[in-house]
Amino acid sequence: MPLFWRISLFNAVVLVAATALLLGPVTVSTPVLLTEAAILTVGLVVILIANVLLLRIGLGPLRQLARAMTTTDLLRPRVRPKVDGDGEIAELITTFNTMLDRLEAERALSAARTLSAQESERHRVAQELYDEVGQTLAAVLLDLKRVADQAPGPVRAQLSQVQETTRSSLDEIRRIARRLLPGVLEELGLTSALRSLADEFTGPSLTVRHDIASGLPDLGDNADLVLYRVAQEGLTNAARHADARVVLLTLERAGDAVELRVRDDGRGVDGSEEAEGAGIRGMRERALLIGADLVVGPARGGGTEVRLTVPAGVQPMGHD
Numbered sequence: 001m002p003l004f005w006r007i008s009l010f011n012a013v014v015l016v017a018a019t020a021l022l023l024g025p026v027t028v029s030t031p032v033l034l035t036e037a038a039i040l041t042v043g044l045v046v047i048l049i050a051n052v053l054l055l056r057i058g059l060g061p062l063r064q065l066a067r068a069m070t071t072t073d074l075l076r077p078r079v080r081p082k083v084d085g086d087g088e089i090a091e092l093i094t095t096f097n098t099m100l101d102r103l104e105a106e107r108a109l110s111a112a113r114t115l116s117a118q119e120s121e122r123h124r125v126a127q128e129l130y131d132e133v134g135q136t137l138a139a140v141l142l143d144l145k146r147v148a149d150q151a152p153g154p155v156r157a158q159l160s161q162v163q164e165t166t167r168s169s170l171d172e173i174r175r176i177a178r179r180l181l182p183g184v185l186e187e188l189g190l191t192s193a194l195r196s197l198a199d200e201f202t203g204p205s206l207t208v209r210h211d212i213a214s215g216l217p218d219l220g221d222n223a224d225l226v227l228y229r230v231a232q233e234g235l236t237n238a239a240r241h242a243d244a245r246v247v248l249l250t251l252e253r254a255g256d257a258v259e260l261r262v263r264d265d266g267r268g269v270d271g272s273e274e275a276e277g278a279g280i281r282g283m284r285e286r287a288l289l290i291g292a293d294l295v296v297g298p299a300r301g302g303g304t305e306v307r308l309t310v311p312a313g314v315q316p317m318g319h320d
């Protein structure tokens with residue numbers, strides 16, 4: 001029965017009962033006698049309590065829905081208020097859930113578009129760095145060498161200094177380009193790309209160990225790219241924020257799924273949503289695109305763990 005009728009009916013019953021009582025056994029004289037006043041007060045209190053209880057129970061699902069509406073986060077999907085109660089409230093919850101389904105689908109599509117635009121933009125920038133800046137610097141290096149060969153002693157020393165600087169700029173540009181464009185991913189596949197990523201992040205103050213299983217099921221290009229980008233962001237965060245000394249990068253089979261973990265021994269994250277920046281949100285969006293599950297939280301024994309679980313046989317991204 002709709003909520004409106006339930007409340008109206010209940011109120012009608014109470015009012016009819018009260019009237020019947022007044023017409024029957026209960027009498028009210030003027031001025032009111034003490035016992036009569038007591039009976040009326042008790043009756044009134046009973047009616048009020050019953051009303052409050054009815055409204056509470058009747059509107060409970062609505063409160064639940066309001067809570068669900070304020071806490072809904074499209075980056076953590078598949079959490080839905082359960083359809084409870086009946087009549088309009090159940091309808092309202094069902095409508096809300098349908099709206100969430102639609103919003104999630106739309107969001108996934110636009111995230112797929114954004115991410116693929118981002119990937120192709122990275123591709124373009126990396127290509128230009130290689131082709132334009134890289135080539136020019138390489139040519140400058142050659143020229144410098146030629147000039148240095150003909151230059152007198154003291155100038156030659158200075159020129160070799162310049163050569164050194166130019167060479168390290170060229171290396172830096174190539175490194176940036178590599179980071180933008182995981183060419184290794186396309187050339188060597190996920191496992192080698194992850195190993196070389198781990199090596200890239202290893203430096204004087206940080207050691208990245210890796211344990212990457214081979215013979216994992218093929219997850220497809222999209223999932224490989226997501227795994228790679230999540231590992232990259234996890235490692236970037238560990239290097240930038242964690243104050244860690246050792247990071248462990250693992251890729252292994254977990255039942256039907258493949259699981260990527262980036263675990264550091266640093267100062268840890270609080271794991272609250274407010275603390276999440278563009279990096280972690282980007283990881284979540286990428287994970288969503290392939291139906292994977294992402295957890296960023298404290299690691300056992302201190303530090304932070306990023307865990308991405310990718311089901312085998314993942315859906316393709318909405319767009320490529």
Ligand SMILES: Nc1ncnc2c1ncn2[C@@H]1O[C@H](COP(=O)(O)OP(=O)(O)O)[C@@H](O)[C@H]1O
Nearest residue numbers: 237238241242268269275276277278279280304
């Ligand atoms: N491995 C980590 N160790 C400690 N803190 C971290 C780690 N990863 C993330 N954080 C914290 O979470 C915040 C959000 O990270 P992120 O979303 O990647 O944004 P950004 O790296 O741009 O700051 C960081 O600013 C940092 O304070």
Ligand SMILES: [Mg+2]
Nearest residue numbers: 236237279280
């Ligand atoms: Mg980051």
